[in-house]
């Protein structure tokens with residue numbers, strides 16, 4: 001079924017019960033019916049009936065939606081709000097619905113974020129600023145506030161820039177250690193490889209240590225998640241086709257990575273995983289469907305495959321910040337943060353927790369509102385900075401109340417948002433924690 005046809009059917013089952021409202025992140029901070037799933041569904045029905053115009057005011061109520069899909073999980077009537085908002089987003093990109101400044105800022109983001117080389121060029125001059133006393137001074141002095149809310153939000157999210165972020169040095173094929181149990185491709189993610197390169201490095205180590213051979217096409221770019229979530233479909237399809245081609249260029253008879261097909265294509269960023277799994281609907285081609293059917297989140301894949309006996313036997317307790325190893329009496333406490341595109345978008349919640357529980361003397365604690373969005377939501381925390389900051393503060397308070405030493409986050413956008421709002425707590429990817437345990441490292 002096409003996206004538009006699916007959307008037309010999707011409003012029908014809504015009985016306006018409001019069960020979705022408490023889970024809705026935008027309703028939480030804006031408090032208005034028009035900024036809730038029920039209100040937006042009502043608005044869509046009115047637009048379809050010709051009773052309401054999609055003007056700039058109405059569009060603003062759709063722009064306030066984070067696309068977190070918590071409402072889909074909460075709805076007892078099976079309303080597919082995810083399909084509704086996906087069909088609506090492209091219409092919001094009509095020029096008359098946003099101000100010239102808003103359009104220009106979005107175009108800047110879409111011209112930069114999906115292209116690692118461009119982003120590297122922009123970030124290079126900031127290497128002497130990000131994570132240094134200069135950045136702290138700029139923030140403390142109030143200088144960054146003069147940038148305006150959107151550029152200030154970008155500055156607030158800017159992490160220290162690591163040397164690995166500026167080079168593509170990964171081999172094409174990384175062989176499995178020991179007996180080979182599977183052969184997979186790895187999607188690196190565009191934002192993840194720049195702002196948190198340790199995640200892909202840890203993913204490679206954990207996979208190969210578990211008998212998985214990994215193929216990394218060197219020409220791979222962005223999967224299209226950034227633009228997909230904003231309804232920029234033409235650019236998303238270009239990026240998606242280019243990503244598929246980057247795999248086809250190296251895997252197959254006579255190709256550099258060898259003829260054997262891949263058992264799966266893995267990704268360690270859940271926002272990317274959600275889009276990659278939708279290539280069938282997005283591209284409406286056999287090629288898109290074939291690729292989408294191979295995509296697995298790395299936690300999903302490892303939980304299905306099972307950690308190898310040798311890997312499990314080598315896992316060590318993590319150490320506390322004072323270098324004391326965790327013990328039964330003094331465990332490292334971890335709160336796993338459910339990224340919306342993992343929990344609501346892919347239905348994955350047990351697998352990352354299962355992998356974390358394999359680490360000795362790690363105690364998992366649950367946040368009270370684990371299913372509510374942290375406010376990151378792709379570029380939401382850049383284009384709607386005030387709402388995103390309010391949600392970030394709510395999430396930070398919820399996670400802090402668990403008493404966790406470490407927050408585990410499997411989506412780069414959430415990780416950056418959480419690091420901004422939880423400066424005193426370590427935030428790491430679950431696979432990084434697994435890797436550190438395998439190396440006997442600090443949490």
Ligand code: SF4
Pocket residue numbers: 013014015016017018019020021037038041071074075076077078079
């Ligand atoms: S979307 Fe579902 S939960 Fe929300 S008002 Fe409609 S029927 Fe109720």
Ligand code: SF4
Pocket residue numbers: 023024025026027036037064065066067068069070071072081
């Ligand atoms: S996707 Fe998230 S923010 Fe949007 S209506 Fe649903 S719960 Fe609210």
